[in-house]
Amino acid sequence: MSHSAGFPESRNLTQEQSRPQQEVGLRCPLPTPQQAPASITPDLCQFLAEEGCPLATPVRDRLRFETLLAELSAIFVNLPAHEVDSQINGALQKLVEFLDVDRAGLAEVLIEQKQLVITHSYQHPGVPLLPSIILDEQLPWYARIVREGKIFQLSNLLDDLPPEATAERAYCQQVGLKSHLMIPLRVMNGVVGAIGFGSFRHSRSWPEELVQRLRLVGEIFTNALARKRADEALLAREQALGQTREGLRELAAKLLHAQEEERRRIAREMHDDWTQRLAILGIEVANLEKHIGTLEKALPLLHSIQAQLVNLSEDVHALSRQLHPAILDDLGLVEALRSECVSFSRRERITVFYHPEKVPANLPPDVSLCIYRVAQEALRNVARHAAAGEAWLTLFPTNLQLVLRIQDRGVGFDPTAARSEPGLGLSSMAERVRLIQAELSITSAPGEGTTLEVRVPLVRSPS
DSSP: OOOOOTOOOOOOHHHHHOTTOOOGGGSSOOOOOOOOOSSHHHHHHHHHHTTTTTTHHHHHHHHHHHHHHHHHHHHTOOOGGGGHHHHHHHHHHHHHHTOOOSSEEEEETTTTTTTEEEEEEEEEEOOOOOEEEETTTHHHHHHHHHTTTEEEEESSSSHHSTTTHHHHHHHHHHHHHEEEEEEEETTEEEEEEEEEEHHHHHHHOOOOHHHHHHHHHHHHHHHHHHHHHHHHHHHHHHHHHHHHHHHHHHHHHEEEEEEEHHHHHHHHHHHIHHHHHHHHHOOOOOOHHHHHTOOOHHHHHHHHHHHHHHHHHHHHHHHHHHOOHHHHHHHHHHHHHHHHHHHHHHHHHHHEEEEEEEEEESHEEEEHHHHHHHHHHHHHHIIIIOOOSSSEEEEEETEEEEEEEEEEEEEOHHHHHHHHSHHHHHHHHHHHHTTTOOEEEEEEEEOEEEEEEEESSSSOOOO
16 A cells, blocks of 8 residues: 655645535534634644644644755755765655655766766665666666656556566565655756665655655755865865976976076086187197197197097087077987987997887977977986986887887886976976876886886877
């Protein structure tokens, strides 16, 4: 026998009072008031019950339910994000107890994944738990009803389920579910979730007015969850922004320090090296003037001056390339990297095996410069830290990406420790790579060498 569990179908008081005299069992024994009461209160319900009014109990239950809805609405107004989940679970428990059902749940509909994910639930002790995820293929008829936004409102499941709901019928028989109400929840004309109630002890009806009230409850829950997710996303963005700002401050400090160190190095080289070498050339030119008439002494001086001028020119060229690689503009990325590998091998006595493969010729200038600078820094790290005699540099396209890979078989390091306190080299490489929407990865372990890889999208999204 079905019943409404504390939410009887509503009746109009004036209609009850105007019914024929023969309906003695439904007539209110109270005299017809001259004026309708301004509001229905618990005291009024108690008075009606004491006077034997047949509508006293349903009116009292309706008042209790409306009071519960008002309390729930008040709770979820401006509720802090960290309290939303616990309050929803508590509200589901109150609804289960008030409606005299056994289980309630709130679910999120994932259309693309074809899943119904149970996010919140409450059930009486001994009642089967709701599955955390309901796949469309497990309950196909039920999933279709949810996606279509239709209300699932069955008082006696085994009798009311359609013939095609074979999987649903088997599930109800397995767990002992007798009645079920499922109300889809919509946002912007799309089904985003559902709120459901189940009865295991007995069958029961689901009056339309109750359904609409419970839909309102589901919408309150949905709005609260949407605010929670928005607050959490905002907090995550704020934290990320704070970390970015802190990282930028640290990077700016490191760049200023590195700039001063670079200026100091250049000044020292100019003073200690170039100035002295130019002074020596000046002395030898003066000696050349003294012996200009004697070829035996003049020719060796000329040869020495020529050799020193060649070396000085090469050093100036190397410094110029460090400040800005003109070869990149003139000959392109492939040849610029080839020249850098040759120069690095000659300077550091480390063999670099360079393998470019079908590199696109029309790379944007910022991409070419980024790859060149990252390769420079990676090779410098090989020389400083790897203790390796060989390195491999490859450049190749794959899956709409251009990949730069630099490997060595040196001492390696712990990338986790390096990420916690990155040096300027790693920080500058990461920042350069980020600016061209690329990905930087470093694989290493102590004693196992290091592999650095940069993956640059050949088609970039507009910034």
